[in-house]
Amino acid sequence: MLRLSSVITILPLAAALLLCALRIEASVHEYAGEKFVGKGNAFVVHGGSEGIYSSAPGLNESSPGDSFIRFEKITFRRPLELSNFSSGSVHAIVFEVDDRENIGGSAYGGQRALCCTGDLAKLGVCKEGQIIYRPSTNNPGWPQVHGASFDIDTTETTLQARSIQITKTGMYNLYFIHCDPKLKEVFVDGKTVWKNPTGYLPGRMAPLMKFYGFMSLAFVLLGIFWFSQYARFWREVLPLQNCITLVITLGMFEMAFWYFDYAEFNETGVRPTGITVWAVTFGTVKRTVSRLILLIVSMGYGVVRPTLGGLTSKVVLLGGTFFVASEVLEIIENVGAVSDLSGKARLFFVLPVAILDAFFILWIFTSLSSTLNKLQARRMTAKLDIYRKFTNALAVAVIVSVGWICYEVMSVVYLNEADTLFCRHTKIG
Template identity: 40%
Template sequence: MSPEAVIINKTGRYIVYFTTCDEDLDGTVVRGRTVWKNLDGYLPGETAPLMKFYGFMFVAYMLLGVVWFPRFVRYWKDGIQLHSHVSLVIAFSMYELAFMYSGFAYLDSVGTSPVKATLWAVSFSSARKALSRLLLLALTSGYGLVKPEISGFTPRMLLLGGMCYVISLSLGSAQHFGSLTEDGMTLLMLSWAIMETCFLQWIFRSLWNTLKKLKVNKRNIAKLQLYKNFAVVLVTMAVLNFAWVYVEVYINDSLSELWQVKWMIPAFWYVLAYALLVVICCFWPPTEKPTRYLYTAEMEDEFEEEDEDEDLVLAEAGMKSENGRNVEREERKSLLEAFILLFVNIRER
């Protein structure tokens, strides 16, 4: 066949078929290539808006960094481990988006994907995802806020974070380079879903335990209120997360009709992650005297005293009870707390 150009005059989703009606050519292998180009470049129409989106998100993280990093450097000595962790997440996110944008720009202008830029983008994306989930675990567990920082990340946290990085790196590489079979992709996606479920369950369990611990000490009203507000944000994010999964499945099933909005699937996750990071930066900013949320040694003694008094009262009440019923140890749960308990009890069910 001689080279042939096909002019497209209408925007849409097009597929090229090679067919033959000659029975003598049955089983013939056709080798060749097709070159697709839009008016603006080589990017497919369904992913072209992502290049502008990655550029926009890079600017958004730059603005967040301009606000965060000067305060972080200024109050370095008064800061906590949490602030260093947030700084790492912001830095890795900026590098990730910079490589994603440069990779898309190169593909749009040349027509081939840059391997090195794509690998760097996938690597930084995987590191950012692992760091973000470890940040939520440390935050909901209260390290440096309700518990001493010296306990830091447990080996189990670091193991799960390492698994998150490896699975995300493998999945991202397979999606960009198509190096796995369909069964291999299914196994990786299943592994990612299981790991995400473990993270989600662990985060909400830790958050519930931290809230319960803060309720014991009546002198930590500010910290308790701060964690309650953060719990509202996390529950809202979880609801949006589950809702978008259904939207993503619907869009993928209706790809022929909704191809123009396919780029919104990955874009939503970036916006959700950025919004959650902004909330964390607003709730726990670097300050000269972060006593509002900083852990103090006296907190542990106060918690122990409160626990002893509570156990003594409950023991006396249990002895006086004639019908042998257990005394309720906690006050009535709010709607928010009940929602958190729903996630906590997933493993037990």
């Protein structure tokens, strides 16, 4: 059986090799044979969702503003045996979250549909078989709808290359849609490029480059102070303080790698896989070591007990499990990120980490209670006072952490609102 240190060493290298075999990009959304899926009375491919900041309009389409969504070589393909007819248009529709109600419609107050139905056609509001959309009253020229159709005996058609200027800050969504049941075997290839005024980082990630830059500087200053004190009192250093030194060092590397990751991502539009994997790994090791330090301190290691005894293997097992679960989650969330929306599959990987975190918290506070009772029974008042302050500080940290989790959940709900409501109202998903 592999030792935990061997697993920790091998896992990031294996992940890097696996991910290098894939071309993972963000802001540059690639479509390689994406198949249209029937949802309601339409056939759909989700092309991406990102927050984009506004910019001043460009002079023309060949000279776009600083913010845009650009179509590059978007090609729709169909099998040769299904090419004996000319078709209606296959559309690319781009809309902002506030315009979601302008997509789709319903007759007599029924379920909203993307494609015009016979009842709606009789009302004269649309042409049967066409996508239903209405111009936005708050954002002139939106939603943006562009299409291409198949000629008879042709197996592919290409969407005209263009740049869509973004002049309003918001959450933008792209869908490829058609309404022709005879085109159910159509695939889409090509890519779209999504750009913010400051670079290629999606709107949700744009502030993170500056954040990690400041955090890198803060960790450097903390490291200078800590290592100066470490060198000054090196004869009195405890094993536990060596662990704190390790955490600070890991934090310095993590912040630096994240900054370089977002800087290159912002410059090129392509996420640097190797840097992202190492940033994720340093962060995961740091969080794992931090939790283990809190746990063994709560158990009274070096205070009321000289060793952990039979608990050592359980502590190492919990730490190793948490590391693996967190590493997998972070790799999926960061290395494979394409849109600002979180994938539904992410929930499957969040749950193990959340459960392990809850187990850490439960074990830490249970151990603290036991240690406090031992200190009180032995009348070690000075250490008892320190541990009480430690318990209070830890309780405050847990409360703040729960508050931050709630904030993140609210942010994710907002980011997914456009996609969820659009899908629900138009029979998609």
